[in-house]
Amino acid sequence: MxxxxxxxxxxxxxxxxxxxxxxxxxxxxxxxxxxxxxxxxxxxxxxxxxxxxxxxxxxxxxxxxxxxxxxxxxxxxxxxxxxxxxxxxxxxxxxxxxxxxxxxxxxxxxxxxxxxxxxxxxxxxWQSQLAGVVRKLRAQCERLSLHSAADRITHYIEAEGTDGVVTLRQTRMAWAAELGLTHEALYRTLRLMREEGFLEIDGNRICAKA
Missing domain, CATH: 2.60.120.10 (Jelly Rolls)
Structure with a gap:
């Protein structure tokens, strides 16, 4: 290095x-x-x-x-x-x-x-920083306990985004790993959720529709 x-x-x-x-x-x-x-x-x-x-x-x-x-x-x-x-x-x-x-x-x-x-x-x-890390890890543990890919995606958007909108700062493959999904399962679920009107996807910007 x-x-x-x-x-x-x-x-x-x-x-x-x-x-x-x-x-x-x-x-x-x-x-x-x-x-x-x-x-x-x-x-x-x-x-x-x-x-x-x-x-x-x-x-x-x-x-x-x-x-x-x-x-x-x-x-x-x-x-x-x-x-x-x-x-x-x-x-x-x-x-x-x-x-x-x-x-x-x-x-x-x-x-x-x-x-x-x-x-x-x-x-x-520093204490506030550590508290934020704990909150993020708690949300991640809760997310990984969800059974369906769609539920994990929705949870991520609500927990990590603002007003139902999240802008990804990582590749789809890296995001899939964070969600505990294969990248094939992530791509398939995103496509279905968009087709069914649950999501709007514009590049790295993903919006959950009410």
Missing amino acids: KKGTEALDWPNLTAIQPVAGLIPEALRLVTKRQDAGTRERIFRIGDSVRNVYLVISGEARLIRLDRRGKEVILQRSRGGFIAEASLDSRNYHCDAIAAEPTTLLLCPAAAFRQALERVPAFSKA
């Missing part, structure tokens, strides 16, 4: 990924940029936790391998922090890879913990 040594343009980074604006000044001074190519490892299971990672662009995935060697995706991120729980651990409990060319910020874990202790506003913002 390629690490940038130039000074970071924080106004631009925050414009691209607003959560970067949470990082306090003292922590910004020691934060570095890192560019990862497709399928490149960001960290490996068992590595010491030395950094907290923030995805600025691209997609990072947290993965493990099952007993057959098949890749199991634990988390996808197209923006925001990843492996947040590792901040309180000695080692990472999974691998992280870039699913496509990805830009990240690396915040040294020790400095990150220190900022949480010394900057109350940052600590409060």
